[in-house]
Amino acid sequence: MKVASGVLLRAATGDDLQGVIEVGQQTWPATYGPIAGKDYVAMGLAKWWTADATIPAIRAGRVTVAEYDGEIVGMTSVGPLDGKLALWKLYVLPEFHSAGIGGMLMRASIAKAKADGYDEMVLSYLDGNDNARGFYEHYGFTETGRESTGGGVPDSVWIHLPLSNHPGETVLDGQHA
Numbered sequence: 592m593k594v595a596s597g598v599l600l601r602a603a604t605g606d607d608l609q610g611v612i613e614v615g616q617q618t619w620p621a622t623y624g625p626i627a628g629k630d631y632v633a634m635g636l637a638k639w640w641t642a643d644a645t646i647p648a649i650r651a652g653r654v655t656v657a658e659y660d661g662e663i664v665g666m667t668s669v670g671p672l673d674g675k676l677a678l679w680k681l682y683v684l685p686e687f688h689s690a691g692i693g694g695m696l697m698r699a700s701i702a703k704a705k706a707d708g709y710d711e712m713v714l715s716y717l718d719g720n721d722n723a724r725g726f727y728e729h730y731g732f733t734e735t736g737r738e739s740t741g742g743g744v745p746d747s748v749w750i751h752l753p754l755s756n757h758p759g760e761t762v763l764d765g766q767h768a
């Protein structure tokens with residue numbers, strides 16, 4: 592399925608709240624159930640995919656949604672972390688995977704981070720989320736460290752992407768364009 596040409600990326604508004612939360616509710620069980628278990632999924636949904644957790648990020652303009660045929664099919668959420676830009680969430684509804692939408696969201700996040708003057712993007716994924724690891728490696732991210740979560744949950748693997756030297760960037764006379 593290739594739908595990316597019909598997909599619109601835009602900043603989320605308050606009207607998107609339920610659609611954004613729905614992305615979490617649909618992607619978390621499928622993504623983390625097999626590697627971290629039901630309790631971790633329930634914890635994450637209760638902590639990070641509520642209205643209280645989502646509204647401030649939307650208000651701050653840190654949430655981007657991918658809309659297809661009037662439906663929110665993917666999203667990202669970003670925020671500053673120690674002078675770098677953290678990609679806190681990147682999720683595409685399972686039935687829309689491998690259609691180019693995650694790539695659109697990733698490229699838009701990188702472009703926005705550069706435009707906002709960041710020279711590094713960071714994020715963590717849960718060890719065992721091999722699909723996410725392969726996806727991020729595809730965009731040039733490399734591992735910087737691991738964090739133990741405890742309670743039988745897999746480690747968080749931190750990765751980063753230096754933006755100033757990102758492949759594909761045009762370099763003219765030693766200046767980054």
Ligand SMILES: CC(C)(COP(=O)(O)OP(=O)(O)OC[C@H]1O[C@@H](n2cnc3c(N)ncnc32)[C@H](O)[C@@H]1OP(=O)(O)O)[C@@H](O)C(=O)NCCC(=O)NCCS
Nearest residue numbers: 681682683688689690691692693694716722723725726729
């Ligand atoms: C990871 C995820 C966002 C990828 O989104 P997607 O829409 O399926 O990815 P796309 O179809 O846009 O792929 C974009 C590019 O990445 C490549 N890619 C995707 N997954 C890959 C993988 N596992 N390994 C290597 N390359 C991969 C694609 O081949 C494509 O390459 P191209 O642009 O050169 O053609 C999506 O699978 C997802 O939501 N997974 C569940 C949630 C999750 O794990 N999120 C990350 C949390 S840290």
